Amino acid sequence: MSKRKAPSSENNHNNDICEVLTELADYEKNVSRNIYKYNAYRKAAGVLAEHPLRIRSGDEAKNLSGIGKKIAKKIDEILSTGKLRKLENIHSDSKNAAINLLTSVTGIGPAKAHSLVNDGITTLEDLKKNTDKLTHHQLIGLKYFEDFEKRIPREEIKKIEKIILDELKNLDADYQVTICGSYRRGKVESGDIDALITHPNLTSDKIDKKIKNEMLTSIVQVLEKCGLITDTLSLGETKFMGACRFDSEHPTRRIDIRLTPHDQYYCSILYFTGSDMFNKAMRAHALENGFTLNEYSLRPVGVTGIPGEPVEINSEEDVFMCIDFPYKKPEDRNC
Ligand code: 8GT
Ligand code: MN
Ligand code: MN
Numbered sequence: 335m336s337k338r339k340a341p342s343s344e345n346n347h348n349n350d351i352c353e354v355l356t357e358l359a360d361y362e363k364n365v366s367r368n369i370y371k372y373n374a375y376r377k378a379a380g381v382l383a384e385h386p387l388r389i390r391s392g393d394e395a396k397n398l399s400g401i402g403k404k405i406a407k408k409i410d411e412i413l414s415t416g417k418l419r420k421l422e423n424i425h426s427d428s429k430n431a432a433i434n435l436l437t438s439v440t441g442i443g444p445a446k447a448h449s450l451v452n453d454g455i456t457t458l459e460d461l462k463k464n465t466d467k468l469t470h471h472q473l474i475g476l477k478y479f480e481d482f483e484k485r486i487p488r489e490e491i492k493k494i495e496k497i498i499l500d501e502l503k504n505l506d507a508d509y510q511v512t513i514c515g516s517y518r519r520g521k522v523e524s525g526d527i528d529a530l531i532t533h534p535n536l537t538s539d540k541i542d543k544k545i546k547n548e549m550l551t552s553i554v555q556v557l558e559k560c561g562l563i564t565d566t567l568s569l570g571e572t573k574f575m576g577a578c579r580f581d582s583e584h585p586t587r588r589i590d591i592r593l594t595p596h597d598q599y600y601c602s603i604l605y606f607t608g609s610d611m612f613n614k615a616m617r618a619h620a621l622e623n624g625f626t627l628n629e630y631s632l633r634p635v636g637v638t639g640i641p642g643e644p645v646e647i648n649s650e651e652d653v654f655m656c657i658d659f660p661y662k663k664p665e666d667r668n669c
Contacts, residue, residue, distance in 0.1 A: 346382075346383045347385065347386070347387060347388040347389075348382040348383065348385060348388060348389050349383075350412065350416075351379075351382055351389065351409055351412050351413075352379040352382050352383050354408070354412055354417075354418050354421055355375045355376075355378050355379040355382070355405070355408075356375070356376070356379050357421055357424075358371075358375045358408075358418075358420070358421060358424075359371075359372050359373075359375035359376045359379065360372075360434065361421075361424050361430065361434075362375060363444060364433050364434060364437045364444045364447065365424075365429075365430050365433050365434075365444070367444050367445075374400070374405070375405070376611065377400040377611070377614075378400050378401050378405050380400075380611040380669050381398045381399060381400045381401060382395070382398070382401075383669065384669045385398060389409065389413075390413070391409070391410060391413065392405075392406030392407055392408075392409040392410035392413075393406065395409050408420070428456070429451055429456075432447075432451050432456035432457070433447045433448065433451055435456075435457070435458070436450055436451065436455075436456075436461070438479075438483070439458075439461070439472060439475040439476055439479060440471065440472075440474075440475035440482060440567070440588065441468075441469060441471035441472035441474070441475045441567065442472055442475065446472075450464075450467065453467070455467070458476065458479060461476050462476065470567070471567045471568060471575075474565050474567055474577060475567075477565075478565075478577060478585075478586045480585075481585035481586040481587070482586075482587075482588055484585050485523035485524065485525065486523060486524045486525070486526070486527065486587050487522070487523055488517065488521070488522050488523065488524070490580055490584060490587075491513060491517050491524060491527055493580055494527060494562065494578065494580055494587075494589075495511070495513050495529075497557075497560065497562050497580075498511055498513075498529060498557065498562070499511055501556050501557055501560050501562070502531070502553065502556070504556070505552065505553070505556050506533065508533055508534050508535070509531060509532075509533050509553075510531065510532050510533070510599070511529060511530070511531050512529075512530045512603055513527060513528065513529055513530075514528045514529075514530050514603060514606035514607045514608075515527070515528030515606060515607065515608060516608070516609075518607045518664045519607060519608065519609065519664045519665055519667055519668050520664065520665035520668075521668075525588070526587065526588035526589065526590060527578070527587060527588070527589040527590070528590050528592075528606050529589065529590065529591045529592070530591075530592050530594060530599075530602055530603060530606050531553065531591065531592065531593050531594070532593070532594050532595065532596050532599045532602075533549065533593075533596065534596050535596075536549065536593070536594075536595050536596055537595050537596050537597050538595040538597050538598055538630070539597075543571050546571055546572060546593060547570075547571045547572075549593055550569070550570075550571070550572065550573075550574060550591070550593045551569070553574075553591065553593070554566070554569060554574050554576070554591070557578070561579075561581075562578045562579070562580075563576055563577070563578045563589070564576075564577045564578060564579050564586060565577040565586075572592055572593050572594065573590070573591070573592050573593075574589075574590070574591040574592075575588075575589075575590055576588075576589055576591075577589065592606065597644075597646075597647075598629075598630045598631060600647045600648065600649055600650050600652065600653065601627070601628070601629060601630055601631050601632060601647060601653065602629050602630070603650060604616075604650050604653055605628070605629035606629070607664050607667060608667065609667055609668055609669060611669050612662075612667040612668070612669050615669070616657075616659060619657055619659050620632070620657040620659075621635070623657045623658055623659075625645075625656065625657050626641050627653065627657070630644075631644035631645070631647070632644060632645045632647060632653055632656055632657070633645065
């Protein structure tokens, strides 16, 4: 994943309000560490971003799902004054600013950021002087901080996609690769590259952790050898997080690679395409229709509440159809 951002600003009639709510969400996540409030602000921002009209008052906003009294009041303040005192106060607190900066380094979460700030470490310069306090992941995050902040143009991801396709074809012609995330949703720029890979020989009924890990390791090795992958943040059984670079003229980019069983490929594609808010809405819809959906499978939930055997899924459309949810193309999943 990449660090969360505000909902898309393209065609968003309530962009200014969404930006404020997203900043409040980040504050709740990183500083207050209140995930409940974080989710509430993100949900409100998502609903407003999708609303086809400009909201004129808090009262009007309250008619939308996910917007209650407190957020409505904030919307009124933003509409009448163009700003929000609560956010101004948050901005004027230097501890908040430090936590925000530190959590924008990949690998540094809210808890680590708090402990660093308590140790008096508040800037990137401070971090560079205290590398003994950082994990390997955090050190790489610091090393490429400026590069990782840059958005990746679609054209560059296309070229990187081609390299991955060509290299894997040489390794084994049966590999299938899909670049998911915001790229698959048609965005002109992305925060990172999310590559999903499967192979017909890899099925969930004969999962062999060792074989899976060997497969992922050999994929990473091939991509290192050709010069694409430059650093490893973490390498697990099915998930690689790292850094890559098209060539020395381009910045170093964040790349996530996941290896998924063939029979779970479409549920995984759906999940990793996102957006995360679209996924939330789709999962909720699935539950209302008696199914539980995750990155692996779609399963019916009986009266007992215990999920049954996974439904056979051969396309993304299958998932939409099973839960009676109107199909949306990846480009229409940007909420
Ligand atoms: P981006 O351009 O900022 O990278 O936007 P993105 O491609 O939509 O976001 P991402 O963070 O790269 O996540 C891509 C998908 O991965 C999301 O749709 C989400 O379902 C899934 N995802 C992960 N890990 C995590 C995580 O830790 N948190 C969240 N919220 N989503 C995650 O794979
Ligand atoms: Mn990602
Ligand atoms: Mn992404």
